[in-house]
Amino acid sequence: MALTNNVKVNAWLDEVIALVKPEKVELITGDQAQLDRLTAEAVSTGEFITLNQEKLPGCYLHRSDPTDVARVEARTFICSKKEEDAGPTNNWMDPEEMKAKLMKLYDGSMAGRTMYVLPYSMSVVGSPFAKYGIEVTDSIYVVISMNIMTRVGQPVLDALGTDGDFIKGLHAKKDLDPEERYIVQFPEENTIMSINSGYGGNVLLGKKCFALRIASYLGRQENWMAEHMLILGIENPQGEVRYVTAAFPSACGKTNLAMLIPPEGYRNKGYKVWCVGDDIAWLRVGEDGRLWAVNPENGFFGVAPGTSAKSNYNALAATRKNTLFTNVALDKSDMTVWWEGLNKTPPTNAEDWQGRPWNGETSTEKGAHPNSRFTAPAKNCPCISPEFENPKGVPVSAIIFGGRRAKTAPLVYQSRDWQHGVFVGSIMASETTAAATGAVGVLRRDPMAMRPFCGYHMGDYWQHWLDMGKLIPNQPKIFNVNWFRTDDEGNFIWPGFGDNMRVLEWILKRCFDEVDAQETPIGYEPYPTDINLEGTDVSLETLEDLLSVDKDLWMEDVANIEEFYKDFGDKLPAALKDELETLKKNLA
Ligand code: GTP
Ligand code: SPV
Ligand code: MN
Numbered sequence: 001m002a003l004t005n006n007v008k009v010n011a012w013l014d015e016v017i018a019l020v021k022p023e024k025v026e027l028i029t030g031d032q033a034q035l036d037r038l039t040a041e042a043v044s045t046g047e048f049i050t051l052n053q054e055k056l057p058g059c060y061l062h063r064s065d066p067t068d069v070a071r072v073e074a075r076t077f078i079c080s081k082k083e084e085d086a087g088p089t090n091n092w093m094d095p096e097e098m099k100a101k102l103m104k105l106y107d108g109s110m111a112g113r114t115m116y117v118l119p120y121s122m123s124v125v126g127s128p129f130a131k132y133g134i135e136v137t138d139s140i141y142v143v144i145s146m147n148i149m150t151r152v153g154q155p156v157l158d159a160l161g162t163d164g165d166f167i168k169g170l171h172a173k174k175d176l177d178p179e180e181r182y183i184v185q186f187p188e189e190n191t192i193m194s195i196n197s198g199y200g201g202n203v204l205l206g207k208k209c210f211a212l213r214i215a216s217y218l219g220r221q222e223n224w225m226a227e228h229m230l231i232l233g234i235e236n237p238q239g240e241v242r243y244v245t246a247a248f249p250s251a252c253g254k255t256n257l258a259m260l261i262p263p264e265g266y267r268n269k270g271y272k273v274w275c276v277g278d279d280i281a282w283l284r285v286g287e288d289g290r291l292w293a294v295n296p297e298n299g300f301f302g303v304a305p306g307t308s309a310k311s312n313y314n315a316l317a318a319t320r321k322n323t324l325f326t327n328v329a330l331d332k333s334d335m336t337v338w339w340e341g342l343n344k345t346p347p348t349n350a351e352d353w354q355g356r357p358w359n360g361e362t363s364t365e366k367g368a369h370p371n372s373r374f375t376a377p378a379k380n381c382p383c384i385s386p387e388f389e390n391p392k393g394v395p396v397s398a399i400i401f402g403g404r405r406a407k408t409a410p411l412v413y414q415s416r417d418w419q420h421g422v423f424v425g426s427i428m429a430s431e432t433t434a435a436a437t438g439a440v441g442v443l444r445r446d447p448m449a450m451r452p453f454c455g456y457h458m459g460d461y462w463q464h465w466l467d468m469g470k471l472i473p474n475q476p477k478i479f480n481v482n483w484f485r486t487d488d489e490g491n492f493i494w495p496g497f498g499d500n501m502r503v504l505e506w507i508l509k510r511c512f513d514e515v516d517a518q519e520t521p522i523g524y525e526p527y528p529t530d531i532n533l534e535g536t537d538v539s540l541e542t543l544e545d546l547l548s549v550d551k552d553l554w555m556e557d558v559a560n561i562e563e564f565y566k567d568f569g570d571k572l573p574a575a576l577k578d579e580l581e582t583l584k585k586n587l588a
Helices: 007-020 031-047 097-104 140-149 154-160 206-222 253-256 263-267 313-318 418-426 458-473 496-509 538-545 551-567 574-587
Strands: 024-027 049-052 060-062 077-080 115-124 133-138 167-172 184-188 191-195 225-227 230-235 241-247 273-277 281-287 291-294 298-304 324-326 329-331 337-338 372-375 395-402 412-414 429-431 444-447 477-481 518-522 524-526
Touching: 007 097, 007 133, 007 167, 031 049, 031 140, 049 140, 097 167, 097 184, 097 191, 115 140, 115 154, 133 140, 133 154, 133 206, 140 206, 140 298, 140 324, 140 372, 154 329, 167 206, 184 206, 184 444, 191 206, 206 225, 206 281, 206 458, 225 458, 230 253, 230 395, 230 496, 241 496, 253 273, 253 298, 253 372, 273 291, 298 313, 313 372, 324 329, 395 418, 395 496, 412 496, 418 458, 418 574, 444 551, 477 496, 551 574
Parallel strands: 024 115, 060 324, 077 184, 133 167, 167 191, 241 395, 395 477
Antiparallel strands: 049 060, 115 133, 184 191, 225 281, 230 241, 230 273, 281 291, 291 395, 298 372, 324 372, 329 337, 412 477, 412 524, 429 444, 518 524
């Protein structure tokens, strides 16, 4: 009997079933009884650990394989027909060759297992932004996580109708062999294949694989943009809400900025911050000529370490119910969770992220993995925006780029115009983090925070940004921030977190012509006295230092950008080459 009413879905499922040969097939309808049954099954097999249901109702802990704890960029591929369409920042293999390799791996991979068929929507079902996918998986962790992160089940099938199109996603855990792990996008075929992983961004196929890699490819064809951006609204004392988006690389502060609590002085005046999204934005030009943004997700897959009532009260509050934790420490005394930076009182009777006995007072090892995460429903967040589910999205006043840079990049600067702003995004650089496997703290260029997520040639992507600018009569202003400048001892100079509101205030004032700025070789910067430092212990001299532009360091950066740009050959847009020349001239 056919599993759905959609002939295309059914035909694809027939192929998949013949390939992976599952013992059973189950359609995920989104029904609560079904999800409860699967959760209970995961608990019975040890895949989930039940947490304290009084303190953390509906919460569970999952431990992934210790060799499978982050995205694997080296094993992520864009398989376009032509190699040049994947470009220098992606791994590429001929699609037919890749499929031949993958077919062998998937063959019989679900023998004796249940294959779950999970219909999901990115963005609100029925919204003009919405795109639908079907993920086939043999992992209950994936089913439960996707149910938090996206809109799942029957309403999606109803929206797909009898012959609607969808993104095909095939995930099999197989035996988690890191040598045979593949995360593969076929952008021309609306297809994603993932095998031998059970972790986050590798397997929750709606997130990075679809909502960024496949969607960025679709956006280029359909004149919209899919970006690695948070979306937040800042309400002023008059009750007006102005929206900004910000692209920071993985583990560089999107979730924190998206849920920021303004400093006391601002709160007393009546400022509020509303979170629309913490990781992904889909952007379209509205009828009013502005750029409009939606968050296609329905939950947060956030970094646990460093999240505390002080650093990010809203994120922590979002994790107090119906949340799935991955690779955090388990406090055995009351079956709650712990991670580095949650508080200063680590549990003594605990298990670390791998389930080994762990005493937080005496152990020299970390309790939680540095890339341990929580998967929490967006509606749990105390500052979730009233516009979160608005199918039209929110109008964007400013786009902010930023990275983790110990030196060089100042606290904030503004681009001179859209083209210069695209240049500023293209030269973004950031120190690598634990969100992906490999060395941490290595500076690399990460244009628009999209290096691991762009589904096509990065040179064409920059051209798409330039082209989009021409389609937006009322363009957002483009800025760059850096919360991570350090002193000679390696300490962060800027207090960050809630105090980032002070920088946001200046940014919004610039968007509405409410404050002047000074021209520097790299763009506009605030007059230091225009950043409100009331209630901080940051001195004006420190702020001046944070805003300083060291021409020698910038000339080194220019040399590095020139090298980087060489990889793009004739796909490097002339406009960006011109901007680099202008920067050089300004610095000379
Ligand atoms: P992904 O989910 O990987 O895309 O990451 P993200 O960009 O949402 O990063 P997140 O907000 O989770 O922050 C990652 C780390 O950066 C955490 O350990 C935070 O504590 C730290 N962090 C965030 N904002 C700031 C800041 O303003 N200053 C400093 N010093 N650290 C920050
Ligand atoms: C990131 O790495 O940017 C994330 C986490 O948001 S993951 O979903 O694993 O990609
Ligand atoms: Mn991310």
